[in-house]
Amino acid sequence: MDDVTRVAVDELDQWLDGLQIVLAVMASGDLEEATRWVAKLPSVSFEKRRWRGPSWERREGPAAPAPIREQVLQRDQYACRYCTRRILHHRVAAYLTAHFPRELPYSFNMPEADAPSRLHTHFGFVRTIPEVDHVVPNGGNDLNNLVTACTPCNNYKGNRLPEEIPDMALRVIEPPGWDGLYRLYLQAGRRLPQPGSRATYGHAPTK
Numbered sequence: 001m002d003d004v005t006r007v008a009v010d011e012l013d014q015w016l017d018g019l020q021i022v023l024a025v026m027a028s029g030d031l032e033e034a035t036r037w038v039a040k041l042p043s044v045s046f047e048k049r050r051w052r053g054p055s056w057e058r059r060e061g062p063a064a065p066a067p068i069r070e071q072v073l074q075r076d077q078y079a080c081r082y083c084t085r086r087i088l089h090h091r092v093a094a095y096l097t098a099h100f101p102r103e104l105p106y107s108f109n110m111p112e113a114d115a116p117s118r119l120h121t122h123f124g125f126v127r128t129i130p131e132v133d134h135v136v137p138n139g140g141n142d143l144n145n146l147v148t149a150c151t152p153c154n155n156y157k158g159n160r161l162p163e164e165i166p167d168m169a170l171r172v173i174e175p176p177g178w179d180g181l182y183r184l185y186l187q188a189g190r191r192l193p194q195p196g197s198r199a200t201y202g203h204a205p206t207k
C-alpha cells in the first residue's frame, strides 16, 4: 500500500473512534454534548484511486440475500477481509445523518431523481458502508464464497479474483471485537430516536 492509503486509514480510524464517542454521548441522552463531539470529528479525505461509485450502481450481478449478508457481516465482525478496516452497521449512517444532516450527510438511499445529492455523502460513510463480496464472482452464495468488504476494496476488486490483483489479498483476520457500532446505535436510539423514522430499538445482543 502507498502512503496515501496509510494516512487515509489512520484518519478513518480516528473518525470511527469519534463516532463511537458521539453515539455513547447520545446514549446518555445529551444531544447538545453529542453535537459538540460531532464538530470535533476529524475530516476524512477522498481516496480517489479506489472510488468508482457504490458497487450496486455498477450492476455486477445480484447481491446475496439480506439474511445471508447479515450472517457474513457478523461472522467477520464488521471488518473488511481485504484491508482489515472497520466498517459500520448499515443502520448507523442513516441514524446519524437524521440527527446531523449537515455534518454527517448520507444520501445513497435517495431516489434516482435526487441522484446529484448522493455526492454529498460524507467520505467517512462512503468508505465504511458494509458490503458483502463474492470472492469468486458468480460463484454463488455459499458462506465460504462470501466475505465482508469495505466499499473501496469491493470497488477495486470488481469482478476479479483476489489473486489477480497484485496489492490485494484475502486476509484471515483476528476478530476485532467490533460490531459496526450496532449496540451503541440501539442504546442511543432508545434515548434519542431517529427523527422522522419509526425505527424500533430492540435490546442489543449480549456479548
Ligand SMILES: [Zn+2]
Pocket: 080, 081, 082, 083, 084, 085, 149, 150, 151, 152, 153, 154
Ligand atoms: Zn477494505
